[in-house]
Amino acid sequence: MKILVVDDELDLCEILQFNLETEGYEVVTANSAEEAFKLPLQEYALILLDVMMGEMSGFQMARKIKENPATAQIPIIFITALDDEDNTVKGLNIGADDYITKPLSMKEVKARVKAVLRRSNSQTHQRDAADNKLCYEAIIIDLDTKTATLDGEELALTKLEFELLSFFLRNPDKVFSREELLTQCWPQDVYVLDRTVDVNITRLRKKIGRYGKQIKTRIGYGYCFEEK
Helix, strand or coil: CEEEEECCCHHHHHHHHHHHHCCCCEEEEECCHHHHCCCCHHHCCEEEEECCCCCCCHHHHHHHHHHCCCCCCCCEEEEECCCCHHHHHHHHHHCCCEEEECCCCHHHHHHHHHHHHHHHHHHHHHHHHHHCEEEECCEEEECCCCEEEECCEECCCCHHHHHHHHHHHHCCCCCECHHHHHHHHCCCCCCCCHHHHHHHHHHHHHHCHHHHHHEEEECCCEEEECCC
16 A cells, blocks of 8 residues: 655655555655655555645645545645644645644554544445445446546456456455456356466556556465555
8 A cells, every 4th residue: 555755854754654664555755745746646545744845835735636536535644843723624624634743653643544544445435335436546447337447548458357357456465266266257158268367367467557566476376466
């Protein structure tokens, strides 16, 4: 799971990166809002955002994130030395999910990060179930229209590739044998070889770009879609 830390204090970025990576997160840092906007923000599950930065403040950056439909659902935790009530209310009104004041307690940061991510994941699953969609970061699968998009662009998937990707996103981090994938994703009245699974997995990996490497081969067992 990817977290973005945006703060103009280099030392604090390094401390946050180290501590969050020990919790198993993939952490990227940026030292300004301008630098952060050069990154593919839609890939991040959470943004830790300093309020008082240079040319663009954290409040301004958060507004831009929330105004963009592609990034509006990303949870934001503000990190700031401004601990007065007015600034806290301002941050929450923009759409922040939490507010942590400096100096930071890493124990508190870890606890709040976990809480926000847990709440965000729960809300996402509820929303997606209502919309009949499956989502993983920049991948969106519409089960009604049988279409899949990556970064808003429709993927040219075959029916089998679509079924495989849908099945993997429904069951992340779980290993399935070739026989199980054949049972779950292929028509029951069609005879196919195990090798057919390998071929379709290879094609699917190529078509989903940067996420292809997350379809892992477990030698002797099968395949799984590994969440970051």
